[in-house]
Amino acid sequence: MNDSQTNAPYSGYHHSQRGDYDHELAETGPGTVMGELLRRYWHPVAKSSELGEHPSLVRILGEELVLFRDRSNRLGLVHKNCPHRRASLEFGRIAERGIQCCYHGWHFDIDGTILDIPGQPASTETTEKVKQNCRLGAYPTEEFRGLIFAYLGPTGEKPEFPHFDAYDTEGITMSPYSALFNCNWIQVLDAIVDPVHTAFLHQDQFTDGFGTVGEYQFYERDRIRFLGTATRRVGDNAWIRVNELILPNFTQSGAAFATDGTRNRFFGRSAFTRWVVPVDDTRCMAFAWGNFGERGDPPEFNTREGMERMEQGEVIDRSHAEKLRSPGDVEAVEGMGLISDHSNEHLVAADRGVALYRRRLKKLCRDLAKGKLPPAQADLNTGAIHTYGSDTVIRVFPDSNGDDALTLQQANTRVMDIIFHGDQFNGAERDTYIIEALQKLSH
Numbered sequence: 001m002n003d004s005q006t007n008a009p010y011s012g013y014h015h016s017q018r019g020d021y022d023h024e025l026a027e028t029g030p031g032t033v034m035g036e037l038l039r040r041y042w043h044p045v046a047k048s049s050e051l052g053e054h055p056s057l058v059r060i061l062g063e064e065l066v067l068f069r070d071r072s073n074r075l076g077l078v079h080k081n082c083p084h085r086r087a088s089l090e091f092g093r094i095a096e097r098g099i100q101c102c103y104h105g106w107h108f109d110i111d112g113t114i115l116d117i118p119g120q121p122a123s124t125e126t127t128e129k130v131k132q133n134c135r136l137g138a139y140p141t142e143e144f145r146g147l148i149f150a151y152l153g154p155t156g157e158k159p160e161f162p163h164f165d166a167y168d169t170e171g172i173t174m175s176p177y178s179a180l181f182n183c184n185w186i187q188v189l190d191a192i193v194d195p196v197h198t199a200f201l202h203q204d205q206f207t208d209g210f211g212t213v214g215e216y217q218f219y220e221r222d223r224i225r226f227l228g229t230a231t232r233r234v235g236d237n238a239w240i241r242v243n244e245l246i247l248p249n250f251t252q253s254g255a256a257f258a259t260d261g262t263r264n265r266f267f268g269r270s271a272f273t274r275w276v277v278p279v280d281d282t283r284c285m286a287f288a289w290g291n292f293g294e295r296g297d298p299p300e301f302n303t304r305e306g307m308e309r310m311e312q313g314e315v316i317d318r319s320h321a322e323k324l325r326s327p328g329d330v331e332a333v334e335g336m337g338l339i340s341d342h343s344n345e346h347l348v349a350a351d352r353g354v355a356l357y358r359r360r361l362k363k364l365c366r367d368l369a370k371g372k373l374p375p376a377q378a379d380l381n382t383g384a385i386h387t388y389g390s391d392t393v394i395r396v397f398p399d400s401n402g403d404d405a406l407t408l409q410q411a412n413t414r415v416m417d418i419i420f421h422g423d424q425f426n427g428a429e430r431d432t433y434i435i436e437a438l439q440k441l442s443h
């Protein structure tokens with residue numbers, strides 16, 4: 001095979017449709033390098049509203065787990081199979097304290113300690129030995145605003161539960177949601193730092209104005225933060241939309257419905273505050289809050305349908321004909337296959353954000369394999385973690401010489417400089433600084 005054959009028209013025969021995927025990025029089960037990295041961070045594993053009076057089966061990072069709330073209102077997240085003879089604790093009986101296996105009644109506390117072994121003499125040496133040597137695997141949990149988070153890593157390395165500034169924005173209502181994708185998590189994560197896709201996939205799904213590509217710029221900060229920004233021309237305005245990824249899987253974006261670029265907006269906040277969590281290697285779940293209010297998306301979208309559209313461009317439950325007519329994110333990413341063949345991709349300048357964050361993720365995995373812990377999100381700054389997912393619309397007249405691309409890029413740089421400069425402040429003070437500086441810039 002030579003170049004003239006492979007590049008010739010109708011040369012399908014010369015190109016393999018089958019490549020291989022990047023195993024380092026895609027595999028997240030126990031013992032894999034990425035699995036180890038992800039196990040150094042907190043992840044949402046369920047919505048509080050999903051947890052009823054019975055235990056519920058949870059799959060995360062390739063592990064089968066059982067989540068329950070005991071009668072003392074404490075959450076337990078434990079390995080699915082009972083350490084006695086492997087019955088599933090999904091069928092366990094919830095107790096005042098912990099859970100009891102349905103098969104022979106072994107009773108476990110939420111941290112996995114064995115409390116009781118029915119049928120065994122209470123205090124014999126053998127009973128004590130079993131209690132000491134045998135434990136049910138359990139993980140720490142945190143429940144926060146309708147989402148249940150877990151830490152699946154080594155006991156001595158649990159990071160602080162991160163508090164993002166998005167939790168404190170005044171006037172925002174946060175509504176929890178989740179959405180399943182039947183494909184590898186990297187396919188879903190990629191889209192957050194891919195500003196060009198919104199101009200094609202979402203051109204008719206969000207507000208008018210999404211349909212132009214505009215100028216895109218990428219920013220890499222603090223080793224674990226990646227921003228993909230789009231700057232679009234709308235009349236005499238420049239609309240700067242900032243999507244963000246904080247490694248390994250925290251994402252925010254600009255609004256979906258709050259702005260079309262025609263009216264000033266100063267540091268409007270993200271449509272969602274969201275994590276892309278691997279279920280196993282061929283499925284992942286987006287767990288998030290939709291953010292509604294003056295600085296988020298309009299409250300009328302605070303419905304199941306509204307949040308599905310923010311998450312995926314379209315409602316999820318649709319006929320195949322509807323999906324063909326208006327594909328959303330789920331069609332785009334599931335269409336790549338269960339795990340996309342990364343070796344057959346051809347990344348271009350617009351994929352710089354994707355290339356940058358993947359490279360850093362892999363570096364963090366390799367460092368961890370050598371014993372170097374990844375940066376903690378809570379260490380990004382003092383106080384609530386600063387986030388950047390936002391929309392800003394400022395007055396920027398088109399360049400009379402005709403190089404509007406440059407004008408838009410410069411507007412982007414100025415806006416991002418202000419946002420970054422705001423990092424010297426925290427919380428409401430940071431917001432006020434950024435908003436006032438952007439207002440001044442807009443005149």
Ligand code: FES
Pocket residue numbers: 082083084085086087101102103104105106
């Ligand atoms: S299998 Fe669970 S108590 Fe026997």
Ligand SMILES: [Fe+2]
Pocket residue numbers: 191197198201202312313329
């Ligand atoms: Fe999208």
